[in-house]
Amino acid sequence: MLVALVDTRGEFEDLASTYLPIAIVVFALVLLGTLVPLFLFRARKPGLPSQKEEPPWLPIVYGAGLAAIVAVLITLTFNAQDKISAKVAHPGLQVNVTAAKWNWRFDYPAQHISQIGGDTTPTSLVVPTGTNIRFNLTSLDVIHSFWIPYVRFKRDAFPRRTTSFVLSFPGVGYHTAGRCAEYCGLKHDQMIFTVEVMSRSGFNAWVAQRQKGQA
Amino acid sequence: MSSATTTTLPRARGGVLGLIASTDHKNVAIRIFLTGFFFFVAGGILALLIRTELYSPGQQLVNQDHYNEIFSMHGSTMIYLFVVPISLALGIYFVPLQVGAAEIALPRLALLGWWLLIGGGITMWLGWFTQNGPGDAGWTAYDPLSDATNTPGDGMYLWIIGVMLAATSAALLSACILATVMRRRAPGMTLLRMPVFTWSMLMTSVLMIVAAPALLVAMALLFWERVYGGVFNTSGGPIAYQNLFWFFGHPVVYVMFFPFVGAVGEVIATFSRKRFFGYRAHVAALLLFTALSTSVWAHHMFATGQITVKYFSLTSTALIIPAGIEYLDLVGTMWGGRIRLGVPMAFAIGFILQFLVGGLSGIFSGSPPLDYHVTDTYFIVGHFHYTLFAGSLFGFFAAFYYWWPKVTGTFLRTGIGWVHFALLFVGANLTFFPMFFLGYDGMPRRVGDYAPQFTDLNRVSTIGAFIIALGILAWLVNIVVSLVRREPAPADPWDGHTLEWATSSPPPRHNFDRPLPPIRSYAPLFDARYGEGVGYPPPEAKRSEGAEA
Numbered sequence: 220m221l222v223a224l225v226d227t228r229g230e231f232e233d234l235a236s237t238y239l240p241i242a243i244v245v246f247a248l249v250l251l252g253t254l255v256p257l258f259l260f261r262a263r264k265p266g267l268p269s270q271k272e273e274p275p276w277l278p279i280v281y282g283a284g285l286a287a288i289v290a291v292l293i294t295l296t297f298n299a300q301d302k303i304s305a306k307v308a309h310p311g312l313q314v315n316v317t318a319a320k321w322n323w324r325f326d327y328p329a330q331h332i333s334q335i336g337g338d339t340t341p342t343s344l345v346v347p348t349g350t351n352i353r354f355n356l357t358s359l360d361v362i363h364s365f366w367i368p369y370v371r372f373k374r375d376a377f378p379r380r381t382t383s384f385v386l387s388f389p390g391v392g393y394h395t396a397g398r399c400a401e402y403c404g405l406k407h408d409q410m411i412f413t414v415e416v417m418s419r420s421g422f423n424a425w426v427a428q429r430q431k432g433q434a
Numbered sequence: 435m436s437s438a439t440t441t442t443l444p445r446a447r448g449g450v451l452g453l454i455a456s457t458d459h460k461n462v463a464i465r466i467f468l469t470g471f472f473f474f475v476a477g478g479i480l481a482l483l484i485r486t487e488l489y490s491p492g493q494q495l496v497n498q499d500h501y502n503e504i505f506s507m508h509g510s511t512m513i514y515l516f517v518v519p520i521s522l523a524l525g526i527y528f529v530p531l532q533v534g535a536a537e538i539a540l541p542r543l544a545l546l547g548w549w550l551l552i553g554g555g556i557t558m559w560l561g562w563f564t565q566n567g568p569g570d571a572g573w574t575a576y577d578p579l580s581d582a583t584n585t586p587g588d589g590m591y592l593w594i595i596g597v598m599l600a601a602t603s604a605a606l607l608s609a610c611i612l613a614t615v616m617r618r619r620a621p622g623m624t625l626l627r628m629p630v631f632t633w634s635m636l637m638t639s640v641l642m643i644v645a646a647p648a649l650l651v652a653m654a655l656l657f658w659e660r661v662y663g664g665v666f667n668t669s670g671g672p673i674a675y676q677n678l679f680w681f682f683g684h685p686v687v688y689v690m691f692f693p694f695v696g697a698v699g700e701v702i703a704t705f706s707r708k709r710f711f712g713y714r715a716h717v718a719a720l721l722l723f724t725a726l727s728t729s730v731w732a733h734h735m736f737a738t739g740q741i742t743v744k745y746f747s748l749t750s751t752a753l754i755i756p757a758g759i760e761y762l763d764l765v766g767t768m769w770g771g772r773i774r775l776g777v778p779m780a781f782a783i784g785f786i787l788q789f790l791v792g793g794l795s796g797i798f799s800g801s802p803p804l805d806y807h808v809t810d811t812y813f814i815v816g817h818f819h820y821t822l823f824a825g826s827l828f829g830f831f832a833a834f835y836y837w838w839p840k841v842t843g844t845f846l847r848t849g850i851g852w853v854h855f856a857l858l859f860v861g862a863n864l865t866f867f868p869m870f871f872l873g874y875d876g877m878p879r880r881v882g883d884y885a886p887q888f889t890d891l892n893r894v895s896t897i898g899a900f901i902i903a904l905g906i907l908a909w910l911v912n913i914v915v916s917l918v919r920r921e922p923a924p925a926d927p928w929d930g931h932t933l934e935w936a937t938s939s940p941p942p943r944h945n946f947d948r949p950l951p952p953i954r955s956y957a958p959l960f961d962a963r964y965g966e967g968v969g970y971p972p973p974e975a976k977r978s979e980g981a982e983a
Contacts, residue, residue: 230803238804242794249790252765253783262707262772267964269770270709278715278759285758292801293751297744299803304743361579362672364737364810368876371807375738378578379669382739396885400737400810400878402572404584405498408881 224387225307225351230299231371237295241288303372307385311350318356318363318376318399321406332429342412347422348391357381364401367414373400388416457545458943459538459610463527464841466548466607470519473555477511478906480504485865485899488892491884501882502570503589507558509573510593514600515555517826518686521693522547522607522642524833525635527841529611531934532632534620534953536944539613543606550603558596561589569593572880574683575656577675578667582660591660598653601682604689605646608639615639620933622953626717629932629956630703630710633717634696637724641685641692644728649682673740680731688727690822691789692720694829695760698782701832702764704928705779706771709957712763719759726753736802737809743802750800757793761786776928777851781832784859789825792817795870813873816866824862831858831909839923842916843939850912857905864898931957 260268315326323342325334336342346352356365358376366373367386374384399410417425456462483504487495496504530538538544561568566587571580575593578584615628615636628636652675659665666675703710710716726749732741733750764786773779795817799805808814831854838846868891873879877888884892926935936959937946951962 227803227806231807234801234803235798238798238801242798246787246790246794249761249765250787253768253786256706256765256768256771256773257775257783260706260769260771260773262774264772266772268706268708268772272709273712273715273766278712278718278762281762282715282755282759285755289751289754292754292797293748296747296751296801296803299801300743300747303803303806361584362576366810366878368807373737373806373810377669377672377738377740379671380673380740384739396876398876398878401576402502402579402810402880404579405502407502408498408878408883 223302223305224349224389225303225305225385226389227303227372227386228370228389230303234295234299238292241292305385307351307353310353310385312347312352314344314346314352314354316354316356316365316376317359318365318410319359320361320404321399321410323365323397323410323412325412327426330426330430332426336412343415344397344412345415345417345422345425346388347419348388348416350419351385351387353383353385355381355383361403362401363399363403363410365397366400367395367397369395369414375401388414390416391418392416392421455545457541459526459530459541459544460841460941460945462538462541462544462548463523466519466523466526466551469548469551469555470516470523473511473515474520476559477508477516478903480508480511482899482903484508485896487882488884489896490892491886491889493882496882498882499567499570502880503562503567505880506570506572507561507568510558510569510597511555512822513573513686513690514597515551515558517690517822518600518604518642519551519607520830521638521690521826522604522611524631524693524697524830524837525611525638526607528837528934529632529635530614530618531937531941531945532629532932533615533618533623534933534946534950535614535618536946537618538610539617540610544610547603547607547610550599550606554596554599554601554603556596557592557599561592561596564588564592566590574679576679577656577659577672580656580660581666582663591657594653594657594660598650601646601649601653604642608642608646611635612639612643620950620953626714627953627956627958629696630699630713630716631693631696631932633720634692634699637720638689638692641724641727642689645682645685645689648678649686652678652682673735673738676735676738677732680734681728683734684731685727687821688723690826692723694785694826694833695764695789697833697836698785698829699764699767700930700932701778701782701836702767703957704836704930705774705776705782706768707774707929708767708771709931709955709960710763711766711769712759713956715759716763719756719763723753723756723760726756733800733805734809736805747800747802751797753800754797761790776835777846777848777855778832778836778928780852780855781828781835784855785825785828785832788820788828788862791867792820792822792825795820808873810879811873812869812877812879815879816869816873819862819866819869824866828858828862831855836928837934838916839927840934840939840941843920843923844916845921845923845927846912846916850908850915854905854908854912857901857908861898861901861903861905865895865902866898868892868895868898926959929963931960933958935959936962 317324322336325344334342356374356376358378363376364373365376370386393416395414397412397414526544564587566589568589571585655665699710730750732746735741736743799808835846872888872891877884923939925938951958955961
């Protein structure tokens with residue numbers, strides 16, 4: 220495949236696998252830094268400890284070290300961000316997402332398919348695997364947020380405004396969940412949808428079947 | 435300020451008139467604290483209702499509508515009516531004392547600040563008695579959810595007015611602190627001889643004064659939108675509201691952090707018998723923190739897709755630098771000291787470690803590719819409760835146990851204090867740590883119902899919340915016991931470093947009942963006690979001494 224896939228899940232996991240160990244090491248250092256003195260430097264002897272000031276170079280060297288950590292983290296973050304928000308000239312599929320209190324609608328304009336859920340059945344987003352899919356997201360009322368935990372990505376849906384992003388779904392043939400993540404009133408917690416990831420041929424068959432059904 | 439004149443100064447008014455009209459900054463601060471404390475209990479009861487509802491999936495205790503009111507009022511109450519007011523109350527009480535002033539600057543303004551806080555709190559909470567209940571658009575009240583169509587009813591209007599009153603209160607109280615630092619410092623108290631807590635309060639005041647107008651504008655526009663419309667009803671309106679709100683909302687995070695890191699710094703220096711380590715670097719870090727914190731607001735909005743994510747990711751991640759320097763100074767003060775492990779010290783260490791968990795998870799969500807997944811989930815709920823509850827509130831308790839003898843002239847009980855600490859420490863971590871996993875696994879915030887897969891961790895969290903409640907009860911018991919069976923505290927029970935310990939406990943109406951010691955460093959009492967030869971004077975003081983001679 221020539222086109223690079225926008226892999227939000229992969230970028231999240233890669234980045235987290237750098238951030239998390241650093242966080243754990245920092246926490247361990249501070250934990251040692253606060254607990255060790257409780258044993259080493261308890262007030263057993265009377266009198267004053269040494270009141271020597273810190274050497275003047277210490278904050279500067281230390282600050283430079285912190286800046287280096289910032290530089291590393293921000294470089295990794297920017298690289299991942301560039302991959303996630305890369306301009307994809309020819310996405311394999313376009314889906315228009317419309318959020319409204321408290322349901323979802325997925326339109327496939329090229330295929331003339333609309334997915335609309337009922338009162339009890341959540342709307343189903345059907346996507347082919349391994350394809351860059353452009354989503355155009357908007358809302359009809361308040362701000363919602365389109366979140367699919369499996370791909371580690373969410374984007375807010377605003378009224379009177381459309382934002383676009385590209386996602387791809389790794390793996391074949393599974394269901395996962397999606398939901399609204401931005402508090403949107405009474406039934407926010409019920410504003411869910413399902414995601415069905417199909418093989419490419421499976422997806423084409425689904426499209427054909429849906430088109431026949433709608434005709 | 436000298437003792438000879440105290441007899442001619444007016445005495446503090448007692449009685450009802452004193453309660454409603456006293457402008458003694460110490461008295462005003464205590465009243466702000468009591469008001470904040472009242473709302474802390476009220477907001478805490480709402481928190482217990484939230485956690486009880488979340489003990490099991492489905493809706494058992496309250497319906498969805500009431501759940502939305504409860505979490506909205508929990509957040510609004512805790513932020514606008516508790517943490518911000520008590521942060522400033524600490525400054526209103528101790529900044530004049532620490533800079534050696536007989537009185538706060540603009541005392542009537544401070545009194546007005548307290549009255550506005552009460553007005554704001556009552557207004558916001560009156561919403562419970564309206565037909566549609568109180569404002570239930572979250573503590574952020576995003577438009578269009580908060581407009582008249584989507585959140586009808588008078589409760590939302592009362593909420594907006596309440597927030598405006600509370601924000602005005604905070605701005606006025608900050609102005610008093612700022613003016614006191616600028617105009618009321620005792621002779622010798624240069625800016626670089628101010629205690630770390632006073633420095634923290636100075637920057638807190640600056641941030642509040644910068645941030646509060648943005649909130650007032652946002653609320654005024656929201657009010658207008660609800661009555662007449664046509665403000666945010668454009669394609670860029672909702673994002674404009676968020677920019678305004680978070681331009682207030684992020685600096686206020688530091689309003690809820692600086693005072694406590696300052697107080698913890700004082701506690702650690704005193705209880706380690708050491709001058710505060712890296713004072714100048716600490717002040718520089720505070721200034722950097724303050725500057726950066728007004729340029730990071732949109733990291734709350736990464737998922738909107740409508741902001742320059744890289745800029746805000748860079749500024750947010752750069753907060754590592756000032757935060758790291760502050761942490762080095764806190765930890766460095768302990769190293770090589772003579773540490774007395776009292777209750778204030780325990781809370782101070784609890785603050786350092788738990789705030790760190792909040793801070794590290796914040797660095798995580800400062801990275802957009804990570805934040806896209808975790809924002810608006812329980813991960814974020816865990817993150818800001820680690821900073822605000824397990825962080826700031828532990829810092830507050832360190833300050834509370836440290837300064838209680840000064841304020842009341844009595845000691846709190848150490849035994850009950852340790853029980854308080856232990857319950858709170860266990861409770862806070864049980865409550866808030868599972869939230870990181872819940873959020874990562876897909877549980878959004880602000881929901882009263884959840885998928886069954888999240889049940890176990892939610893139960894742990896709920897049990898933790900009730901352990902916290904027990905810890906707070908232990909705190910109250912400690913207060914009552916100490917006030918009823920008084921153990922008198924001397925002027926300087928801990929061998930303090932700063933000027934608030936150079937007067938009786940509690941201090942008289944005009945603060946100092948004895949001549950101030952000479953102020954030649956940021957630890958004047960330490961100098962007076964141990965002499966100026968002990969790691970002293972700092973080079974800056976040496977130079978100015980030379981210039982005077």
